[in-house]
Amino acid sequence: MSVTVINYDRDVTRWEPNARGRLEQAAMKLYVERGFEQTTVADIAKQAGLSERTFFRHFADKREVLFWGSGALQELLVSSIASTPAEVSPIEAIARALETAGALLQERRDGALLRQSVIAANAELQERELIKLASLASALADALRQRGVQDPAASLCSETGIVVFKVAFGRWISEKNPQSFPYLIRELFDELKAVAAGD
Amino acid sequence: MSVTVINYDRDVTRWEPNARGRLEQAAMKLYVERGFEQTTVADIAKQAGLSERTFFRHFADKREVLFWGSGALQELLVSSIASTPAEVSPIEAIARALETAGALLQERRDGALLRQSVIAANAELQERELIKLASLASALADALRQRGVQDPAASLCSETGIVVFKVAFGRWISEKNPQSFPYLIRELFDELKAVAAGD
DNA sequence: AGAAGCGATGTCACTCGCTGACATCACTAT
DNA sequence: ATAGTGATGTCAGCGAGTGACATCGCTTCT
Numbered sequence: 001m002s003v004t005v006i007n008y009d010r011d012v013t014r015w016e017p018n019a020r021g022r023l024e025q026a027a028m029k030l031y032v033e034r035g036f037e038q039t040t041v042a043d044i045a046k047q048a049g050l051s052e053r054t055f056f057r058h059f060a061d062k063r064e065v066l067f068w069g070s071g072a073l074q075e076l077l078v079s080s081i082a083s084t085p086a087e088v089s090p091i092e093a094i095a096r097a098l099e100t101a102g103a104l105l106q107e108r109r110d111g112a113l114l115r116q117s118v119i120a121a122n123a124e125l126q127e128r129e130l131i132k133l134a135s136l137a138s139a140l141a142d143a144l145r146q147r148g149v150q151d152p153a154a155s156l157c158s159e160t161g162i163v164v165f166k167v168a169f170g171r172w173i174s175e176k177n178p179q180s181f182p183y184l185i186r187e188l189f190d191e192l193k194a195v196a197a198g199d
Numbered sequence: 200m201s202v203t204v205i206n207y208d209r210d211v212t213r214w215e216p217n218a219r220g221r222l223e224q225a226a227m228k229l230y231v232e233r234g235f236e237q238t239t240v241a242d243i244a245k246q247a248g249l250s251e252r253t254f255f256r257h258f259a260d261k262r263e264v265l266f267w268g269s270g271a272l273q274e275l276l277v278s279s280i281a282s283t284p285a286e287v288s289p290i291e292a293i294a295r296a297l298e299t300a301g302a303l304l305q306e307r308r309d310g311a312l313l314r315q316s317v318i319a320a321n322a323e324l325q326e327r328e329l330i331k332l333a334s335l336a337s338a339l340a341d342a343l344r345q346r347g348v349q350d351p352a353a354s355l356c357s358e359t360g361i362v363v364f365k366v367a368f369g370r371w372i373s374e375k376n377p378q379s380f381p382y383l384i385r386e387l388f389d390e391l392k393a394v395a396a397g398d
Numbered sequence: 399a400g401a402a403g404c405g406a407t408g409t410c411a412c413t414c415g416c417t418g419a420c421a422t423c424a425c426t427a428t
Numbered sequence: 429a430t431a432g433t434g435a436t437g438t439c440a441g442c443g444a445g446t447g448a449c450a451t452c453g454c455t456t457c458t
Contacts, residue, residue, distance in 0.1 A: 014423070014424045014425085014435080014436080015424090015435070015436065019435080019436085040413090040414065040415085041414080041415065041416085042414085050436080050437090051436075051437055051438080052415095052416090053416095053417090053436080053437070053438080053439095054435080054436060054437075056415085056416065056417080057435080057436080060416095061415075061416075062414095062415070062416090089397040089398065090394065091394055091395060091397055092397055123330070126330060126333075127326035127327065127329065127330045128326065130326065130329040130330055130333060131322070131325060131326045131329055134325075134329060152366065152370075152387060152390050153390060153393075153394050155366050155369075156362065156363070156366060156387065156390060156391055156394050157394055159362040159365070159366065160359050160362055160391065160394075160395065163355065163358040163359055163362055164355070166358070167351065167354050167355060167358065170354075171351070188351060188355065191351050191352060191355060192355055192359065192395055193395050193396060193397075194352075195289065195290055195352050195355050195356055195359075196290060196359065196391055196392050196395035196396070197392060197395070197396065198288040198290055198291055198392075199288065214406065214407065214453095218406080218407085239442090239443065239444085240443080240444070240445085241443085249407080249408090250407070250408055250409080251444095251445095252407080252408070252409075252410095252445095252446090253406080253407060253408075255444085255445065255446080256406080256407080259445095260444075260445075261443095261444070261445090399458105400457105400458090401456100401457085401458085402455100402456085402457080402458095403454105403455085403456080403457095404453105404454080404455075404456095405452100405453095405454090405455105406451105406452100406453095407450100407451080407452090408449105408450080408451075409448100409449085409450080409451100410447105410448090410449090410450105411446105411447090411448090412445105412446085412447085412448105413444105413445090413446085413447105414443105414444085414445090414446105415442105415443090415444085415445105416441105416442090416443090416444105417440105417441085417442085418439105418440090418441090418442105419438100419439090419440090420437105420438085420439090421436100421437080421438075421439105422435105422436080422437075422438100423434100423435100423436090423437105424433105424434095424435095424436105425432105425433085425434090426431100426432085426433080426434105427430100427431090427432080427433100428429105428430085428431080428432095
């Protein structure tokens with residue numbers, strides 16, 4: 001009997017579970033505390049109780065920790081576009097997809113704020129963010145082509161959609177008593193329409 | 200008399216002139232020949248007859264060599280906007296500035312093509328390109344604000360302007376018998392107008 | 399003319415991000 | 429039992445980038 005108790009008490013498995021999650025947490029903690037540049041991968045690994053090498057088995061590089069969620073967001077957006085009625089215009093399809101993504105992001109505002117403050121303080125992280133957004137735009141364009149949208153329009157819609165999202169996000173994140181993020185997105189799509197018309 | 204001749208023949212100054220230019224040339228040559236990742240800074244320095252340390256005195260990092268011209272482009276665009284009549288709409292001001300920039304780029308198409316093929320082959324370089332474009336957009340937005348354009352509109356116009364430029368550039372660079380680049384830009388601004396309206 | 403300072407370069411040592419190769423060892427399937 | 433398998437550790441090494449200090453022709457001041 002005592003044997004089974006001991007087995008459950010300590011070292012049932014060889015390693016603590018959820019290595020990736022621990023690394024992610026450790027990284028965020030240190031990035032927030034000291035800033036991105038001032039924390040080494042060795043620091044993160046130590047904090048998570050793992051080796052530096054293991055960090056790089058879970059994340060392609062030091063920056064990628066902060067962008068792990070972008071894959072899920074991308075899938076959400078693409079499937080949202082796929083399930084939008086065919087008669088909806090391309091730009092409106094993009095707008096709706098971004099609104100629903102915005103609604104989801106809204107529930108994690110505190111996390112988003114923290115994350116964004118880390119990114120804003122470091123140029124390398126901004127670069128990574130931009131390429132993630134570009135990849136998002138490219139996925140959106142693919143989704144539009146899937147609906148039969150021809151090509152300059154498909155790229156133009158998705159890329160300007162991302163622009164609207166970026167601007168909306170910037171405003172939403174900097175307000176201390178923020179209004180509805182999806183609504184903000186909608187407003188900026190309207191503003192885009194006005195501005196593109198040359199008003 | 201022979202003294203002066205000797206002075207002119209060799210070693211008038213302590214160093215060969217135009218170190219930065221030589222580094223730039225050497226880097227381009229090697230990036231094209233072997234690709235960006237496969238060339239080390241030591242390679243570049245050796246090719247230019249300088250030390251590795253000197254490379255980093257002229258360029259902030261290995262990537263920056265390819266983006267040295269972006270500063271001039273930015274100034275051109277900003278001054279172009281500043282000198283556009285006040286009654287012209289924001290989006291039209293952006294469009295005109297990009298058209299003139301496009302006209303200039305058109306004269307260096309071969310160089311642009313080479314440069315772009317290097318960038319397209321490497322993710323780090325794409326990241327750098329994106330942040331340069333973002334900085335361009337931010338400068339354009341400042342220029343618009345200088346004209347009294349209010350803020351969601353200023354950001355929206357400049358960022359979508361950059362989007363149009365990106366899409367136009369991509370098409371222009373991939374055509375083997377390219378049409379007029381400024382005209383292509385104009386066409387895509389028209390397409391943007393249509394697409395934003397929801398057609 | 400001589401001294402002092404300046405500016406572009408070189409040299410060296412060092413940190414850090416990242417990778418390849420190989421070892422370890424609990425767990426699983428045969 | 430035996431032979432994998434998979435997540436980890438260890439170690440050696442490369443390349444990017446930085447700080448400190450030396451060099452030395454040129455300019456400027458006295």
